[in-house]
Amino acid sequence: MSNRTSSKSKRRKCGGYHGTRKPVQREHKDRLFRLIFQDKEDLLDLYNAVNGTDYENTKDLEITTIENVIYLSMKNDLSFMFGVTMNLYEHQSTWNENMPLRGFFYFSELYQRYLKRQNIKLTDEKKPVMVPFPKYVVFYNGTANMPDRVEMKLSDCFLKPDREEGEPCLECKATVLNINAGRNNDMMRKCRRLSDYAEFIAQIRWKMDEGWSLEEATEISIKQCIDKGILEDILTKHGTEVCRMILTEYDEQEEREYQRAEGRAEGRAEGRAEGRELGLAEGIERGVNLSRLAQIQKKCAKGKSLDQMAEELEEEKEKLRPLYELAVKYPDRTAEELLELLEK
Template sequence: MAAINRKHKDRLFSFLFGEKGNKEWTLSLFNAVNQTDYTNPDDIEFTTMEDVVYMGMKNDVSFLLCYIMNVYEHQSTYNPNMPVRQLMYAAKLYDKYIQQKKLSLYGRKVVRLPAPKLVAFYNGTEGEDDQILKLSDAFVCEGEAVEGDIEVKVRLININYGKNESFLSSCRPLKEYAWLVDRIRKNRTGMEIENAVDRAIEETPEDFVIRQFLIGHRAEVKDLCITEYNEAETMKMIREEGREEGRQEGREEGRKQGRRQGIMEILGNLVKAGEMTAEKAAEYAGMPLEQFLSN
């Protein structure tokens, strides 16, 4: 089996559902989200922005099907800013689509565009329920909501194993992926993350449709899971850092700078070890890629 492109496929979710060889799984996921029963995976046209990085962000899986622009993101840490991120992704995708189809935005006729369906699949440990995230929730000025002319809605679906049973059961590969993540977390009690992933792959039931794929790509799967685990741990530390600074507001600036420097060192070490992309580290650090690389 061919190895994945490590530069871009930094999540197991995108490896499972964003590969051309796994179109049947992608179609199953589409049907679960839209409550449809399409049967031809060859109708899927992947549009994932693998070679475009915007503000340190890449989308996980996007594809055209049935004149719908499907933009799917995976979240292992809750992020309420998905609407603005998805807006940026969608704008890039529409720009690419318009150029490919040679559409004119200056004519007298309305150009036909695929309808956007924006979804975030969440399997973090913060216990977030299914919800609709809205861009308009960010339109606040001096504590007052401001009505804007743009709205973006992202459907957040909790895919933790044991949650949303009917939804997970409607997409077998997704349910098996949820099982795998849950088993890795359980294995983390008393063992290192690499061993926890290895054990989970071995424990994958024989009748799982993703089992042979996981075994055939064992090295890549382990690498992706370890990377995602390290990212989640780093984000958790950054959040705790923010809460600590909030509780201790007013203390000397030197302490804040010291803690910030510690976070930057950890992010830098993860990048050097190949366990996190520089773009992702810059996003977590909250700064442009060029600024992060210069530190």
């Protein structure tokens, strides 16, 4: 224990970091997930694991990642063509309800580039232009207890018109796969890189649970994983870079969570002040709506539909719909903030 305490005061090997993390550097950073699957062989292994295939010819794989697309100061992950399939692979360490919308924008750019590469002009064609089949996969390794597989749809986020308009003309589906250690075991067995990545992240979290700082936990985990042959080539060659990536990604996540917590605290204070000015009946109604919004937000985070929520909460679907639509449209707002929008 004494060695652990004294080590925190020393300069870390991870790019000069100290025991207290410095603010996030606002420059565009690569993600560890991108680094691990930068080679075609490893990317093809991941594709095979996801799709249950056993392709071997990497010449059929063309990486199409758009390098200038940035999200939260981090580069987007991977997109590639394999055969006639256009694949978008994203990694997320926090649950994000907006992945289908992000994917929709990304695919739009990919298709435009595809048509340009093929020298296809839509105005010149007298027959339908055939384009690659899209497939969107999100690899999730956050700490929320999520199922192995969740399907998210862009259509779930559309505001519903007053009158029936039929089916929306746009759709984008994201398949979210839980890649934490112990999840999706069949897929993990088929892709050693993915399994090793899950084990490496798990090691860091275990060390932090023991009381080590993030920097220390990362450095210890790098050494232990190298000894065990886990991501040995990546961690041996890029150890310092990997450490910086982990710190940067963690800081981005922590900053988002801090902003959300700060917003929730402000919302609660405002709600208490407003409650003192409301009559008893209004206060009860507001309290019910606030409670329902909080419940709906939690269920949205688990990928549940409006029908499922209505059944679980034993409420009429149409009664919950206004609350549900607000929670879907503004996933980063607090229940109090959503209630204010509802009351307006």
